[in-house]
Amino acid sequence: xxSTTPTTGIPIxxxxxxxxxxxxxxxxxxxxxxxxxxxxxxxxxxFLDKIFPDHWSFLLGEIALYSFVILxxxxxxxxxxxxxxxxxxxxxxxYAPLRGLKVSAAYASSVDISFGVRSGLVIRQMHHxxxxxxxxxxxxxxxxxxxxxxxxxxRELNWIVGVTLLMMAIINGFIGYSLPDDLVSGTGIRLAFSxxxxxxxxxxxxxxxxxxxxxxxDGSIIPRFFILHxxxxxLVIIGLIGAHLYLLVRQKHTQFPGKGRTEHNVxxxxxxxxxxxxxxxxxFMIGGVLWALGGLAQINPIWQFGPYQxxxxxxxxxxxxxxxxxxxxxxxxxxxxxxxxxHTIPFEVFLxxxxxxxxxxxxxxxxxxxxxxxxxxRAEHQLLDRPRDRPLRTxxxxxxxxxxxxLFSASSTDVLANFFQISLNSxxxxxxFAVLVVxxxxxxxxxRLCLDIAGTQGAGRRKRAxxxxxxxxxxxxxxxxxxxxGDGYHELEPTPVPAFIEVSxxxxxxxxxxxxxxxxxxxxx
Amino acid sequence: MSGVTTExxxxxxxxxxxxxxxxxxxxxxxxxxxxxxxxxxxxxGVLGFVAYGITYWVGGQTQVEGITxxxxxxxxxxxxxxxxxxxxxxxxxxxxxxxxxxxxxxxETLSNAVxxxxxxxxxxxxxxxxxxxxGGAAMGVVLAFPVLxxxxxxxxxxxxxxxxxxxxxxxxxNGRRITVNDLEVGGALTVWPQGFVGTSQDQTMLVRASFDDxxxxxxxxxWGPQGYLAYSKLCTxxxxxxxxxxxxxxxxxxxxxxxxxDVLGGGTQVFGPAPRPLPQLPLYIDxxxxxxxxxxxxxxxxxxxxxxx
Numbered sequence: 001x002x003s004t005t006p007t008t009g010i011p012i013x014x015x016x017x018x019x020x021x022x023x024x025x026x027x028x029x030x031x032x033x034x035x036x037x038x039x040x041x042x043x044x045x046x047f048l049d050k051i052f053p054d055h056w057s058f059l060l061g062e063i064a065l066y067s068f069v070i071l072x073x074x075x076x077x078x079x080x081x082x083x084x085x086x087x088x089x090x091x092x093x094x095y096a097p098l099r100g101l102k103v104s105a106a107y108a109s110s111v112d113i114s115f116g117v118r119s120g121l122v123i124r125q126m127h128h129x130x131x132x133x134x135x136x137x138x139x140x141x142x143x144x145x146x147x148x149x150x151x152x153x154x155r156e157l158n159w160i161v162g163v164t165l166l167m168m169a170i171i172n173g174f175i176g177y178s179l180p181d182d183l184v185s186g187t188g189i190r191l192a193f194s195x196x197x198x199x200x201x202x203x204x205x206x207x208x209x210x211x212x213x214x215x216x217x218d219g220s221i222i223p224r225f226f227i228l229h230x231x232x233x234x235l236v237i238i239g240l241i242g243a244h245l246y247l248l249v250r251q252k253h254t255q256f257p258g259k260g261r262t263e264h265n266v267x268x269x270x271x272x273x274x275x276x277x278x279x280x281x282x283x284f285m286i287g288g289v290l291w292a293l294g295g296l297a298q299i300n301p302i303w304q305f306g307p308y309q310x311x312x313x314x315x316x317x318x319x320x321x322x323x324x325x326x327x328x329x330x331x332x333x334x335x336x337x338x339x340x341x342x343h344t345i346p347f348e349v350f351l352x353x354x355x356x357x358x359x360x361x362x363x364x365x366x367x368x369x370x371x372x373x374x375x376x377x378r379a380e381h382q383l384l385d386r387p388r389d390r391p392l393r394t395x396x397x398x399x400x401x402x403x404x405x406x407l408f409s410a411s412s413t414d415v416l417a418n419f420f421q422i423s424l425n426s427x428x429x430x431x432x433f434a435v436l437v438v439x440x441x442x443x444x445x446x447x448r449l450c451l452d453i454a455g456t457q458g459a460g461r462r463k464r465a466x467x468x469x470x471x472x473x474x475x476x477x478x479x480x481x482x483x484x485x486g487d488g489y490h491e492l493e494p495t496p497v498p499a500f501i502e503v504s505x506x507x508x509x510x511x512x513x514x515x516x517x518x519x520x521x522x523x524x525x
Numbered sequence: 526m527s528g529v530t531t532e533x534x535x536x537x538x539x540x541x542x543x544x545x546x547x548x549x550x551x552x553x554x555x556x557x558x559x560x561x562x563x564x565x566x567x568x569x570g571v572l573g574f575v576a577y578g579i580t581y582w583v584g585g586q587t588q589v590e591g592i593t594x595x596x597x598x599x600x601x602x603x604x605x606x607x608x609x610x611x612x613x614x615x616x617x618x619x620x621x622x623x624x625x626x627x628x629x630x631x632x633e634t635l636s637n638a639v640x641x642x643x644x645x646x647x648x649x650x651x652x653x654x655x656x657x658x659x660g661g662a663a664m665g666v667v668l669a670f671p672v673l674x675x676x677x678x679x680x681x682x683x684x685x686x687x688x689x690x691x692x693x694x695x696x697x698x699n700g701r702r703i704t705v706n707d708l709e710v711g712g713a714l715t716v717w718p719q720g721f722v723g724t725s726q727d728q729t730m731l732v733r734a735s736f737d738d739x740x741x742x743x744x745x746x747x748w749g750p751q752g753y754l755a756y757s758k759l760c761t762x763x764x765x766x767x768x769x770x771x772x773x774x775x776x777x778x779x780x781x782x783x784x785x786x787d788v789l790g791g792g793t794q795v796f797g798p799a800p801r802p803l804p805q806l807p808l809y810i811d812x813x814x815x816x817x818x819x820x821x822x823x824x825x826x827x828x829x830x831x832x833x834x
Contacts, residue, residue: 051620118585122594187765187781190725194763194828197684204680204830212677214684215725215764220676252622260619267619269609274616277609284602288595295591310725311698311715311758313768315780330763330798331782337800337829346829348798349763382622414783424783425796494619495548 049497052275053255053268057144062279063137065241066286067130074127075230081117083109084226086181086219095303103307106222110180111303126294131176133290135169135322142166146367146397148384150254152377156368158247163364165240170322172233175225177320180300186308187317189225190215191330198349216310256384260494263382267494316415321408328410329356332431391450399443406435552615559611566604573597684832685825687757688727689806693718695731695755695816703816705751708733713770715758718818726826728758729806730777731816732770732788741791741805748807753816755806756792759827760784762799777803800829 035041052058085105091098093108094115103111113120142162145151151159174192178185193215196207210224211217252266261267269275293299305314319327329352338345363370371393372378387394409416410431417424465481553559577593580586627635647654695703695716703716713732721727735752748754756777758766765781775788776795784799786792792803804826807819825833 046620049618049620051618054617118581119590121587122590190765191763191781197764197828197830200831202831204684204832206673208680208683209673209677214680217677224676250625252620260617264622265619266622267617269613269616270618274609274613277613278606279609281602281604281606281609284598285606286602288597288599288602291598292591292595295587295589295595309723311723311728311766313766313780315769317765317781327782333798335762335794335798335800339834342834343831344829344833345831346800348800349828414780424785428783428797492547492617494617495546496620497618498546498549 048272050271051266051268053253055256060137060141060144062282063286064134064141066283067134067137070130070287070290071134074123077123078127079230081109081113084223086222104181106181107307122294125299126290128299129293130290131173132321135173138166138169147387147394150384151368152381154251154380158244159368160365161240161244167361168233168237172229173322175229178225180302181222181308182302182305183308183312183314184305184317188319194349195353198346199354200345254382254384270497318411324408324411325404326353326357328407331413332410332428388450388453391447394450395443395447398446399439402442403439406438548616549614551612553611556612563604563607566600570597570601570604573600684830687822687826688718688721689818689821691820693818696722698722705810705814710735711772729755730758730767731755734775734788741789748805750808750810753808754788755808756803757826760799761801761828764828
């Protein structure tokens, strides 16, 4: 605690007239030093007071951001050991069953990270888990944005940035998954080669250029994927995240409707110290969960798969989860190859793997505009929708989710057929119908549910018991029960962030952007 | 929960009004208990860190490393987040949302400036503008050469041919020539033309379906001597190795997307997404008993592509 009275406006730390040095407050001195050079004081307080809404669903984007942080950190560690080369080496490492085998340097170094580097296996698996969580949290975050209408004007640009981030995350996930050059991932890039090959006119050229020749190419795909994975795409993702967060700060958060919340304010926790503590803690929590997964939950055991050989294949080949929808589409799409005019268009590959994701992401990108066009709603929205209040949008979203989830499930036709001991043929035909039927059913169920919930009185409000009291006369009367813990929190009117401790003695809270020069010392009260 | 203490010669205050503001009370109803719990979390974090350090130091063990540092990071983070949630002012706080839009006049000023200056630049400079566009387009095209074209060779006829030539010996992964006695009925083996072991394009599935000659289709009367049938191992769907030979049904299954091919019926697709039969390699048995190719494949192997007719 300081002894100075800052309202005097005398710069602290300067010798005063009598030559005695005033005590220097280190925080004040630091802020001053930076302010002279960066001009932080003018808007710094506004930044500290920046409000973050308190709804749990706002954590989903943070999960994505922090798993990306962990991806970068673990990725840097892995790159210190990984060797992006397809040069053939004889494996001499710690894993006995592979010893003496001819493998690629990429594969050998990946196995060495797992067995020869202390904590290496945990970090390698943590990296893989973080990638799965990264894409997953983006997808769930995107659902939140979609179902609450947060993408509407003025946030269309940020929606587009977010969809692009999802696409980049999927692409970089797939590329990173391929780097160990094991049998399963090698089969994955073999398929990617065929996807490129299926494109009319340019397919074979594109595939040959990217892979350096006919599959498996001249060995350049692994080093090329490596530089894409560790440099190019991370830079793109970091740039997009920067744009995403910049737009978020510039436009401020959306919020759910509630007491004191309007289209013209944001209610929640200020950035410093409340949100900062919570979000930093959350970063470590996510790190802890991912680290524990890396240590306890085996993922991608490449030493069991063995090195990639173009003539080998293993049973039950499934990609990482975020490629499942494409793999499923590829499995159930009918064999509609077009042959004619001296050319072949392998629609059975081209449509599900190139055109279908292309359409998917185009619709995602354009959705804010499509919806505005459908509804004619061109107004700005800062308050979020409850999904039940927009039955049609919610039903459409649920139907789309059901569609992609059915495709994802179709990616395991072989496993399902084996598990239930039924013929692959039946499973395949089941999914061919299911992918059309399930979304339609889901659409109507979701739509009906929305209407029913919206029609229920008091829906979504916190329930409070009615206490029925019988008086001495035998009369019954119902009254609301007392507040439960937490109820009061919601009932307070929001207030501008005040000084946490008023050293000047001015009793009234000081508002945002107050320039009186009063120092506020955050302190636990 | 003491008031503000002030030192020195400043005026002394009683607890200021801000303290009475319910927004500044901690979220927790019992801050003392919350503080103890948070302390326990942070301390668990410290213990986790130390335990991880010890684990690492004594040689490391994946699962123990996972638990110790996992608990350490989570406890540490949970304590921090709980501190932020339960012991800091509960709010709710509000900030105004000022429109970031400019006024109509500001918008017009900007759009006029863009339009006018643009006009000034291009006014009566149509030729230059055209050249600028042309240059941009040309630059885009020629930059695609190094960016894309330099990366790899042109396909030319690569996709149409394999290394199978007339008379080529069938060899296994070790380069050993296959003889007529090598497979029992129901046996299967991946083979290559001699000198090309391990290649992707040439890989061929050799199965023995019978002891007698097998005719898979009219026109292939001599292709399956003594029950030996050879098919390209590249799936015609997406190019995975068609690696599963099912002896009882005489079918080949691709494990990637479950295309199923009929061995006795000339590799025709029975089921699944594959659009074409597996190309069959005509075989013969030479006078020394070696299995050899009568001719190259009569069509491109593997998945479809534009140039294929």
